[in-house]
Amino acid sequence: MDPKYEVVWPLGRSAYKQVAMAPRLPDLTGKTICELSHFEYKGEEIFPALEDALRKRYRDIKFVSYEAFGNFRDPRIHGVELEKYAGLRDLLLKHECDAVVVGVGA
């Protein structure tokens, strides 16, 4: 008879902190969309094409280009990468962002 084993779980307890998502926008008319980029994977083509496509659909939509924020991976701009920057929220508010599109991952 083969031996039987009673075995335990190899994963760790989830330390996931639930964060409430901001409400979505009802539509993008008149809204300001901010762009964050790490300047890779053809973001310089995708973001302008996206802006053009959105302008065709939404009246008065505005954009704050990723150029305004610099490379979000570059710690030299704010001392840390942008995702770790304590002033990120204020920075986005300063630019009156209603929504943010971050790209381009690959």
Add this chain to the structure above:
Amino acid sequence: MENLSIAEYPGVVMTDSKEGLREKVEKVLVENVIMGLTAMPSSETTVVSEPGPRDIVCKGDLRQVNEFFYENLWSDGLPIIPPTLKEVERFLRFTDRSPEEVIGVLLPENREATVWNIAVNGVMAGCRPEYMPLLITIVEAISDPAFRIQDGGTTPGWEPLIVLNGPIIKELDFNYGQGVMRVGRQANTSVGRFLRLYMRNVPGFRIPPGLTDKGSIGQTFNVVLAENEDTVKEIGWQPFSVDRGFGAGENVVTVLSSIFASPPCYSAGSKAMQHMEVIAEVIGRKTIAYWASYIILTAQFDPLLMLAPSVAKIIAQDGWTKDDVRQYLCRNVKTTAEEMTNHVRDFQAIKLDLCALVAEGRLPKEYCESTDPQRPLPVFWGPASPLIVVSGDPARNQNKAYIQSGYIGAPTSRKILLPKNWQQRLKESS
């Protein structure tokens, strides 16, 4: 942030033409972006009840346990040693730390790395219980925010490389000679396997049908690279642990990312320069230079050069120190501006303007001494690069390099803390 929207581009952006890209953005991507910005993802969060650390999740014979673990994506496809409570407790006898101690919370799955689950994965990987202090130290290293474990699933498919120093090498029978990087010796092999298994199960990096390991091709686990400290001492050099800021003779683990290895580089001759010229050519210009191009954006790059013991002896005999080796490579290994910009373009579609980066103060002046695309540019960054370890076949003249991924998987070192009565516990285990 669960359910954060991702707008997927339909296809491979790097191989699409300008026109093709624009069409895909206009027809598909824009709709995905609009959906992400205007539609709240489902608010139903499925609460999954997960087991406690000591809960029995499966009862079965060896094959049943392995099938169960494989179906749940908890194994690496190789047979695992069933992690029973008894086996886990055997590992815990080799640490004085509490099993519940949380070493860190590892992204991307945000799971706790604990002494307990280190033991569980150590059992599974086929480690011996006495490897436990080393396993804990390895997890401490990858839990360091500077290591950036969250980038463990990037497309280059890097694999961690563990470098080991100290008396523990011999105490636990690590190979540091011929075949040092091949599977076959339990210590080197099982500890290397442990780290890859751990990266699957706690940070959560799994290839399909998993989701978070996006290594395009990937590679498999590296066995542990233990340094030949006998040769290092004989030739009057300091061990790698001293380069990393620790004392000679201390047990130290260093973990770094390795994207790829160089070809085996044979260098011959009874003079240091004969070896250095070959190493500069094969390992420097023909191998490391390719990846150095990408790294200039973040100005961090720590490739590792493994020198054969016989080669290190010749180099040291001629009065060279490790710093002399580094300085020689820094002066003599160059790439061209054109090669650098082309490589970065192909990898990340970034148009590098080196002179603009110099003007912004982000690169040193030497990157724009002219606008000639053939102007030579340095490959190695700073006085501490490359890292140098002496190991491998003492009977041959074969060197190798492991090319590291810059700011991702930066070399991170920790001293191994041994339990009280370590020697006695070792004796009892044997």
